[in-house]
Amino acid sequence: MGMLEEILASGEAWREALDLADRVGLPKGPTLFLGSGSSYFLAQVAAHLARQRGQEALALPSGEAMLFPEGLRGWEQVVGISRSGETTELLQAVRALGLPAWLLTTRDSGPGHHLFAQVVVLSRAEEEAIVQTRSFSSALVYVLRALTGEEGLRGLPGRLAGVLEAPGDFPRGEAYFFLGVGAAWGVAQEAALKLKETALVWAEAFQSLEFRHGPKSLVSEGTVVFLLKSHPMEEPLLEELSGLGARVVVLPGGVLDLPLSLVRIQLFAHRLARERGLDPDRPRHLTYAVRL
Structure with a gap:
């Protein structure tokens, strides 16, 4: 499989x-x-x-x-x-x-x-x-x-069926950033890793409020930012990044939605890999488990 x-x-x-x-x-x-x-x-x-x-x-x-x-x-x-x-x-x-x-x-x-x-x-x-x-x-x-x-x-299992039937699509870019706080911060890191290892694109994850402290300088019109939003203090960041030229994708990052948002990104990673002529089932240099 x-x-x-x-x-x-x-x-x-x-x-x-x-x-x-x-x-x-x-x-x-x-x-x-x-x-x-x-x-x-x-x-x-x-x-x-x-x-x-x-x-x-x-x-x-x-x-x-x-x-x-x-x-x-x-x-x-x-x-x-x-x-x-x-x-x-x-x-x-x-x-x-x-x-x-x-x-x-x-x-x-x-x-x-x-x-x-x-x-x-x-x-x-x-x-x-x-x-x-x-x-x-x-x-x-x-x-x-x-x-x-x-x-x-x-x-969640019942709601997953709807996501799989109509997962939607996301913008393409030269670089992808994934942001989140709390539980969504860990999932943002996993989402970035999916794009890295399957599609071999530049993808990084940051705690949402930390993104202003340096990484923001990387934003350009070729940047796609995924925000797994779970806190009101992330809201001003949306306008700020959009104003810098980024294409911002907002996905729900609360406890009841995180697994569904992650599946949408997993499907996007698979699609992006195929578009780039890569085989997501054979990621470069990787093995099933790391044994030293």
Whole structure:
């Protein structure tokens, strides 16, 4: 199954994620969230939502925790995120930290599963494609439900059908910027990565209010800015960037809409890759999992 087929098959995996989130959830207390690549961006989403519910939480790249575990002994537990469950940096970080650990993954067995006291398997989100799409969006749905308990998330699989039927299209540009705050900030980083690894275009992500602090100088008439809007203070940024010549695309960035906005960007990344003569199912230099 290729990247496009994985995206189109996301609905059933989202249903499984919602059910598992209600039955298993995520730990409370001071928690260190670890991941690499896309999984690190999801860890950032999780840490933000955990802090919003009053929990002490921090997200770090797995490689950072692997290299410098001595500064992280004060945490009570680790939640590791890895599609394959085999990412070398995550497994070595968990060994080095020696803390009780959870794993959020898509495979029900792996060489490092014994390191984790709790393994949450999103089996219907398991992918064959190298580029993460369905696995990320399903894990995002899991994290959103587990950490917010929002009942409206139950409607996501049904709403997804409408997005897949009419995903819409977005402007083309010389450079693409993705902006967001809070949980949308992590998703903005994942969205930028989709365009980079599939279409090989210049795509960067920034926290919305940070964009004025330097990166704004890069804006021109060839710039497309995606704003995953979730806070009123982002509103003035729209006029400001439009006034500088950017084509601004506003997508809803609230908890109930983030997975749907991400799917629209995933579909755009696939289309853009095809337009550029690239095969999104065979991204340059990449493998399914990173093993050092």
